[in-house]
Amino acid sequence: MSDSATYTAIVPAAGIGSRMAADRPKQYLPLAGSTVLEQTLSCLLANPAIARIIVATALHDDWFCQLPLAQHPRILQVQGGRERADSVLNALLQVNTEWVLVHDAARPCLHRADLAAVMAAGLQAGGAILASRVRDTMKRGDGQGAIATSVARDELWHALTPQCFATATLRQALAKALAAGVIITDEASAMEWAGFNPKLVEGRADNIKITRPEDLALAQFFLQKI
């Protein structure tokens, strides 16, 4: 990471966690003595090159304001949008640093070394994302519950977060892609659509996205190891 580069971190936290089937949005579930979101924010706050963290929350989110971190001077809350990409774009409009990284609220097990690595790699035109190589044999289904074909896995990666880019480039790429009706599930998708080739930074496979009920216990275990 360049000594002089300053970043803003965007944390999309406006989802409802439907796949988690919990009594609250999954980012507010208890984890390792605090909540999923607070664990995620703590890792970002520990990096001094991150000047500000912008957390995008849902319109009627009554949970965020109850967190002690909601009052942190480096944290700003903005309103999220219908989809994750809309939440990210809303937050991007508030970014005033040259570089920006986007990290899912639902990924609390991020290691500081991985964060630093993707921040350093992001300081180039196409940006960079944390990613982990696929380990299993990959199949494509035929839509009727059977295998259509096996997929070569030698260059297949799981896209993780953080994803790090030049702010102006990402803002323009994401706004244009959404305006064109492109389905954007991560920031790299918008940059690829705009013609860039973000770098792949191999990260830890335990940087999981808490998505389904069984993921919470796994995240608890991983956090005990950090």
Ligand SMILES: Nc1ccn([C@@H]2O[C@H](COP(=O)(O)OP(=O)(O)OP(=O)(O)O)[C@@H](O)[C@H]2O)c(=O)n1
């Ligand atoms: N409109 C949305 C949808 C999702 N997210 C955030 O994007 C991250 C990754 O999305 P995902 O894991 O899909 O979270 P949810 O959308 O909450 O989960 P689900 O699809 O199960 O409802 C999460 O931190 C989520 O809070 C967001 O900021 N705004």
Ligand SMILES: C[C@](O)(CO)[C@H](O)COP(=O)(O)O
């Ligand atoms: C951004 C992301 O974490 C990359 O893998 C993922 O796409 C977010 O989850 P979602 O369910 O697609 O919103």
